[in-house]
Amino acid sequence: MSGFALFDTAIGMCALAWGPQGLAGVQLPTDDGEAATRARMARRFPALRESLPDEMAQHAIAAIQGLLQGGHDDLAHIVLDMRGVSEFHQRVYAIARRIPPGQTRTYGEIAQELGDKGLARAVGQAMGHNPFAPVVPCHRVLAAGNKPGGFSAGGGALTKLRMLAIEDARPNGMASLF
Template sequence: MGFALFDTAIGKCALAWGPQGLAGVQLPADDGEQATRACMRQRFTQLQEAPPDEMAQQAIAAIQGLLQGVRDDLSHIALDMRGVSAFHQRVYAIARRIPPGQTRTYGDIAQELGDKGLSRAVGQAMGHNPFAPVVPCHRVLAAGNKPGGFSAGGGALTKLRMLAIEDARPNGMASLF
């Protein structure tokens, strides 16, 4: 168990791991590497920074690839969902099925959950996603394929940057960019 920082095309990211899979991923903080490290220490007070084990190394390589444009849905990465509500787990499972380069809306996911009225709750789940980009909340857009919010450093601009790397095409439309 531990956490480690690693370089990506969008900046210094971090992940925490344990015997049941990734416990969390941190996209780059606005204030750089030290802020990313501080976020990890705050989120995972029981973990120490350490060299990644084999599973974590494979996850790091896959995340780095995705953020360089490799078409990998990261579904092979095990996530430790202890402490994640059942509703959020359902939302994250749907989001994980969105392929790189494609998007869905909060409403689409709410409808798949059985109630279009859950759109706001889906948005809140995405905002609390502890596994971005393994759970690709950047591929979930607001109504009208607008970016909506993004809780990672850089906000919606980071979301748009990640979508540009994937050459995202909302619901089969032309590229966002």
């Protein structure tokens, strides 16, 4: 069974799409509300119809809702359908998924883990194209100097900071960002 569904969270109306291979995408809230989120999902996944979530999707929804309410589930148990995601992006996302709630890394640190600190900009671009936020927690990846950097979800960097505040994020063992 495949489809997409909208669901409410502490930061607004989110959505996810699923299929037999796992989650195909997650949508954080848009600035324009529920109708815009629904329309965006229909454009992103034209072959899917809005429907009741299957058991796997229900589990993912509950886990995402919990995280966005301050839970500490790292969501690593959620299976992602990575078809169509480049091998480089998959490597970046795998590293990002290991960042626990409440902690952060920088683009440069992820680039260094990939073997080349010069890849920091490419890491940032991968985060900007992340189709699975917050399951792939791009909000936990910061620019140099632990600055928020950009964020492609509705609300931009303010949404990123809000999500980090919910997690009481502490970059690299420092005091809270807030």
